[in-house]
Amino acid sequence: MLIREYQTDDEEGWLRCRVLSFLHTAYYDNVLQEKETYDHPSIELVAVEDGKIVGLIDIECEKASKTVCTECSSLGGMIWNLAVHPDFQRLGIGQQLLHEAEKRLKARNIDQLEAYTRDDEWVNHWYRKNGFHQVNHYLHVIMENNELNGVIKSSLKKVRPISCFAHYAGEEEEMIKDKFNRVHECRCYRKNI
Numbered sequence: 001m002l003i004r005e006y007q008t009d010d011e012e013g014w015l016r017c018r019v020l021s022f023l024h025t026a027y028y029d030n031v032l033q034e035k036e037t038y039d040h041p042s043i044e045l046v047a048v049e050d051g052k053i054v055g056l057i058d059i060e061c062e063k064a065s066k067t068v069c070t071e072c073s074s075l076g077g078m079i080w081n082l083a084v085h086p087d088f089q090r091l092g093i094g095q096q097l098l099h100e101a102e103k104r105l106k107a108r109n110i111d112q113l114e115a116y117t118r119d120d121e122w123v124n125h126w127y128r129k130n131g132f133h134q135v136n137h138y139l140h141v142i143m144e145n146n147e148l149n150g151v152i153k154s155s156l157k158k159v160r161p162i163s164c165f166a167h168y169a170g171e172e173e174e175m176i177k178d179k180f181n182r183v184h185e186c187r188c189y190r191k192n193i
């Protein structure tokens with residue numbers, strides 16, 4: 001297994017690896033058809049096995065504090081994408097991608113990492129095992145059909161919302177969890193590297 005920098009002709013393999021890795025997670029419907037690009041400098045690595053992309057990590061890097069990360073107290077890097085193909089999970093690939101990225105971050109004088117993930121316990125376990133600590137969280141609320149009644153209203157005639165994705169950062173989390181069927185905790189993790 002080789003870890004190297006992402007190249008433009010990796011895009012299809014990158015997309016497939018990402019979508020399959022999300023299949024049985026709380027991000028199952030977060031599907032990209034084009035790879036994300038970043039405004040700031042980035043570290044974009046892939047893990048390759050027999051010519052196939054089996055893992056990926058994308059980190060956007062700060063040149064000035066608080067331009068990308070919200071919870072880092074010094075120059076930080078934000079993990080925007082991290083995925084290992086399901087057939088290759090639990091073999092240390094995610095950890096190796098992180099370690100290689102951290103080496104490159106240190107060379108850029110970046111000493112903190114920030115990441116957000118939903119409430120898949122095994123993914124949270126991976127972050128904690130790799131030295132991350134949770135610093136805060138808020139809720140991702142996905143409202144469908146009747147759940148929108150009395151909550152979301154269109155100001156345009158004949159436009160009837162049937163789905164809504166919302167962030168909730170208030171105190172009444174239990175009320176939100178009771179009211180809506182699909183609610184995820186989105187947890188923010190930070191690590192000193």
Ligand SMILES: CC(C)(COP(=O)(O)OP(=O)(O)OC[C@H]1O[C@@H](n2cnc3c(N)ncnc32)[C@H](O)[C@@H]1OP(=O)(O)O)[C@@H](O)C(=O)NCCC(=O)NCCS
Pocket residue numbers: 021022025082083084085088089090091092093094095096116117118120122123125126129
């Ligand atoms: C989280 C992820 C990147 C970890 O990469 P990995 O190469 O599988 O993990 P590693 O081999 O480095 O570490 C293994 C640890 O990860 C966790 N883990 C990884 N895959 C797992 C699985 N299929 N089931 C349960 N735990 C798993 C466990 O904590 C495991 O430690 P353990 O074996 O001591 O229990 C990868 O599993 C993944 O792609 N998950 C789905 C996508 C995702 O949620 N990405 C992050 C979104 S922000």
